[in-house]
Amino acid sequence: MGNGLICMPKKEKKENGSRSKRMGRSQRKFLEEEEALHRQALAMALHHQHQLSQRFEGSMSRRIGGSTSSRRRTLSDTFSNSKPVPDFLENLKEKKFVLVHGEGFGAWCWYKSIALLEESGLIPIALDLTGCGINLTDISSVTTLAYYSKPLISYLENLSDDEKVILVGHGCGGACISHAMELYPQKISKAIFLCATMVSDGQRPFDVFKEELGSAEDFVQESKFLIYGNGADKPPTGFMLEKQQMKALYFNQSPAKDVALAMVSMRPVPLGPIMGKLSLSPGNYGAIPRFYIQTLDDRALSADTQEKLVRDNPPESVYKIKGSDHCPFFSKPQSLHKILLEIAQKS
Numbered sequence: 001m002g003n004g005l006i007c008m009p010k011k012e013k014k015e016n017g018s019r020s021k022r023m024g025r026s027q028r029k030f031l032e033e034e035e036a037l038h039r040q041a042l043a044m045a046l047h048h049q050h051q052l053s054q055r056f057e058g059s060m061s062r063r064i065g066g067s068t069s070s071r072r073r074t075l076s077d078t079f080s081n082s083k084p085v086p087d088f089l090e091n092l093k094e095k096k097f098v099l100v101h102g103e104g105f106g107a108w109c110w111y112k113s114i115a116l117l118e119e120s121g122l123i124p125i126a127l128d129l130t131g132c133g134i135n136l137t138d139i140s141s142v143t144t145l146a147y148y149s150k151p152l153i154s155y156l157e158n159l160s161d162d163e164k165v166i167l168v169g170h171g172c173g174g175a176c177i178s179h180a181m182e183l184y185p186q187k188i189s190k191a192i193f194l195c196a197t198m199v200s201d202g203q204r205p206f207d208v209f210k211e212e213l214g215s216a217e218d219f220v221q222e223s224k225f226l227i228y229g230n231g232a233d234k235p236p237t238g239f240m241l242e243k244q245q246m247k248a249l250y251f252n253q254s255p256a257k258d259v260a261l262a263m264v265s266m267r268p269v270p271l272g273p274i275m276g277k278l279s280l281s282p283g284n285y286g287a288i289p290r291f292y293i294q295t296l297d298d299r300a301l302s303a304d305t306q307e308k309l310v311r312d313n314p315p316e317s318v319y320k321i322k323g324s325d326h327c328p329f330f331s332k333p334q335s336l337h338k339i340l341l342e343i344a345q346k347s
Contacts, residue, residue, distance in 0.1 A: 100173035102169075103172040105266065109262070129176060130150050139227070140238070145175060152176055166191075182284045199280075250326045255331070290316055291343050324336075
């Protein structure tokens with residue numbers, strides 16, 4: 001006993017050992033299931049990226065993991081053991097969710113939401129905006145919101161006359177879906193703003209970040225992260241935060257794997273699209289039901305700023321996700337999914 005060790009009866013040792021083994025097995029099983037979901041969802045996201053690259057990039061597209069038919073089979077088998085789709089989802093009139101990413105992101109960021117929506121029998125379409133994700137346009141040429149939003153507008157243009165979709169815009173993608181609502185109100189049944197720039201008529205997307213970033217003039221003069229794609233003597237064309245600042249602002253509650261994915265996937269943000277004023281009319285933009293999802297642990301767009309947005313431009317309903325950073329599709333994917341399903345059911 002002088003050595004400081006406490007002796008334990010054999011029976012108690014055995015019970016503790018069994019308990020530890022059970023806990024170890026349970027933890028391993030949890031991690032294995034999480035890893036499996038991660039792989040499945042990422043495969044689904046890559047599949048969608050592949051389809052979109054074929055549609056919008058033409059010769060720029062490339063095959064991902066073999067033939068398309070083989071990929072479809074693999075992805076279908078992934079969810080063969082899923083729960084049956086509830087009747088109310090089967091009977092939904094609008095099943096297509098068009099997912100529009102925020103500043104610096106791409107279609108890749110929606111991979112968990114894509115998997116969950118497809119598992120629920122819905123049809124998610126994740127788009128790369130101009131100069132984002134696998135769209136290789138140089139951001140120095142992306143000077144307007146219209147050009148930035150072109151992939152979204154092209155998708156809506158190609159919908160059949162009797163088809164409507166649910167738009168989801170994240171971050172500055174809120175300005176893109178607002179622009180689309182003004183142009184094609186007849187093709188949009190609902191618009192969901194996810195911790196997004198839900199601007200009013202005559203407002204710039206950048207104005208939403210005034211409290212966090214100061215005035216646009218100060219930002220352009222003082223920011224250390226600006227990109228001068230047309231030369232140092234010309235106005236800045238974009239910006240890109242350092243990795244540590246990105247992690248602190250966007251991913252303060254996100255899993256390490258998703259942060260790692262983001263760090264190798266984020267692209268510079270074009271300045272032009274967020275500096276131009278939007279023209280939004282009651283007859284077009286105002287005719288579409290809007291819903292806002294607030295993220296309460298968001299450091300990129302604070303909870304107070306989001307609250308001000310919904311006060312100044314009231315939507316149909318407001319939802320709140322506790323414990324979510326600026327990326328609920330990473331930090332709270334199940335909570336986000338439940339809200340998307342609830343909004344889809346609203347008449």
